[in-house]
Amino acid sequence: MHLKRLNTPKRWNVEKKSTTFITRQSPGPHPRELSVPLTVLLRNHLGLVETNKEVKRIIHDKLVLVDNNLVKNPKLPVGLFDIISLPSHSLYYRIVLDYKGGIKPLKITQKESEIKLFSILKKTRIKGGKIQLNCTSGRNILLPKNDYSTGDTLIIDLKNKKIINHLKSREGALVLVMKGKHAGEAAIIKGFKNFLSVSKDRAILESEKGKVYETMKEYVFIIGENKNEIRIREEDIKFGKKAEKKEAKPAKKAKKPAVKGGKK
Template sequence: MANMGSRKHLKRFKAPRTWPIHPKVDKWTVKPAAGSHAIEYSLPLLVVIRDILKLSDNSREAKRIINTGNVLVDGRARKDYKFPVGFMDVIQIPKTEGTYRVLPDAKGRLTLHNIPDENANFKLCKVINKTTIKEGKNQLNLHDGRNVTTEEDISAGDVISLKVPDQEIAEVYEFSKGSLVLVTGGKHTGEIGKINDIVINDSSKPNTVVIENDKKDTFITLKDYAFVIGSDEPVISLPGGK
């Protein structure tokens, strides 16, 4: 059992706080495979099917659903029950006609937000960094582990609308004053507002942003926590109809 727990399973009480599961329902849960998202920012598919969507009563049934190719992540069938799904990923279950985007709630937990079909063919991806490769093209390294190449001048911090599963860049949303952002970490997780100011620190302190919400209240959060979701209006469906 110890070996099983270290490789495929995880004690529930040790599961990340971002997972919306009860720590005392069972002793073990599934450990996500290494992949596009870090463990604290991802959920294994089995947990999504069994514990969140409750499409199965146990892990055996959940594995069967997943193994038959009935679960799509970003437009591709995923048959590994440990496959990690994370922030902004699109999950589709054609047999139930369910389509969801992974988003954080106000407590920082990953949740599945039911989205309209027209939102299912793209996802927003934040540019973590970029490198110049041959022929003057730029390789963008994205928050979900993807790498895409482009001739466009896109900066780290910007967010791209990426068609899935084609991985074509449809739109670019700059990280700049006036941009609409979703806060992805800290005590303001889940809040939405516009960037009032970007504070670049010369010291070892992290860079921050000043955000104004729709009530005209302002707050400060880390620059890394500000994820652009549009200009005047959000380009994705959000909980609460925002």
């Protein structure tokens, strides 16, 4: 099933009028507004293929991995901080947000592709007294102890599937804003406003330019304590200096594909 290009979410960063339809993502670990179908990423954003048929061919040939897992579904939704790998071509990407909150693949090294950040969305106690952490990207983690809090970030080794670090949601932490008018911005947590009523908790943030503002606590993703643990853009994150805002341009289809099925 396809989607009309004119109805695609703004975050997809694709041209609206080149063709009538575009691939619609299937149900998966990411919501529609925070993800793009794998086909759209490979064809429209990266220009590694030219047609849907070529996408299916390289997936059939087991050339594409998402979070170190082989992909079988070309409509799989890929979202924030997912790792897209084509090891046979030494290509590795992390899904990030541009300055306007649009979805963007960032080219990374093989070493960078070995870890991924997961934010804890919910905690539940299950049979046997174990704690289940429900995290972003649809990942659930079972632990014997209740050592982590909702809103914290776990850094996981994708190959060994082990937690290698823990980032607490607290004052001074470095975050990426995922939603709202500040989506795509890096900021530092200056404090929290917690409510006992139906109102949702809010985070007080300071932007790279030094502007202080509030946003929903659930809109922020912890990416570091004293420094960012992963790269979220080509340039370094710097606070106290004027951040240059770049215009987000829709991805254009490449003239020549870089990846083909079969042997390299």
